[in-house]
Amino acid sequence: MIMIQIGSREANQLLLCVAKWPREEIIIFLSEMMPCIPLLWYNTDHDTNTTPVMEADTKARLELIAVYRSSLLPSETHEVLPFIDLVSRLAQEHESSCRAVIESGFLDTLVHVCDHCASVFAVVTAVQHAVGILLTCQRDWDVECAPQRLGLVWPRLNPSMPLGETSSKMTQKTPNARKQWWQTNSSIVIIERLSEIAVIMSTQELRSSCEKDMFDLAFDLLIFCDLGNFAELSMSYLVQIIAIGGNLRRTLEHVLTLMPYHNKLDFFYRIIYPLSTCANSHNVSRSG
Known part of the structure; x- marks a missing residue:
């Protein structure tokens, strides 16, 4: 209609x-x-x-x-x-x-x-x-909006970010193009990207550097959550982002606002469902 x-x-x-x-x-x-x-x-x-x-x-x-x-x-x-x-x-x-x-x-x-x-x-x-x-x-x-918007479309600002050739080329892609690229390429490049993310997540100075890099990181993890074998690992990194908080979590929140409704629903379901399962198991054990 x-x-x-x-x-x-x-x-x-x-x-x-x-x-x-x-x-x-x-x-x-x-x-x-x-x-x-x-x-x-x-x-x-x-x-x-x-x-x-x-x-x-x-x-x-x-x-x-x-x-x-x-x-x-x-x-x-x-x-x-x-x-x-x-x-x-x-x-x-x-x-x-x-x-x-x-x-x-x-x-x-x-x-x-x-x-x-x-x-x-x-x-x-x-x-x-x-x-x-x-x-x-x-x-x-407001003038404060300008740095945020520029940070999402400008080339990478942190040359020390451990990105391979594939990820470096993808920094210029729009979110939709980035999503389609990940969905149509082999598991090898996704594994390489997750390896980069592992290094970034374990290094505080990298996590707090360029918003564009963090935007791409959060966006990629949300896409990987729909890709079968990579869903569990990707979700664990997203939970880490929530736990770390600060600008990193705010970047994830911004990415989520740009995602379709069903992606948001799936994200929160993946977080809430295990917690509800644990709660039910705890209640059963107590009643037993």
Whole structure:
């Protein structure tokens, strides 16, 4: 239903509703939609290294794209325009919604759109308008926000961080690209990454250095929790992050705000379920 409203440009009520949500919930909503847009240019011929999980996720999103396309007006200049228009209007609602739009990866999506539509005047105009809105709505933000945002997109700042060639190259990838890369590559590179994380977690001066490195570390661990053999070890490192606290835990909290709802649910379930099991076992032993 949501995709139909967006595609047909009948999303006024949806816009009013979403604009009232807390910023974190708007981010979740948009983060679920953003990966759908690149699928407008999806090519099955190039999709040769996917896992069953990725195939299922892509199939579900392609079904949403099909619904979106079926609802487009005959007069629509390009199929991506209704989506850009909706998100741009949401960014104009208030400061919190504008920040949510930026933090959900909208700029990355616009870059992807430009890669495919640089010669489509209507799309280029819509992208320019959207970027203009985002630049305008940032003028009243607190200055303290700037270091945090720059730390997440700037190259690594700590040359002593023990990163191999693979991890060094991945520092320039967006979170979505990073997630897809881990899900489609061999266990060997994941083991190498977990070895790097083990060194970082055991060295206090590395843990407290560059926020970008810590963001990548927390993000990777959350992805690895869904990768079978690496779930238990990855979860143990995440629990260590919570126990260590400070900036490291705050970075994990920030990563979680950018994750889809089901990832958050799975994360807290993995933490709470063992505790509830222990509590039940303790009660049984006492009653016995």
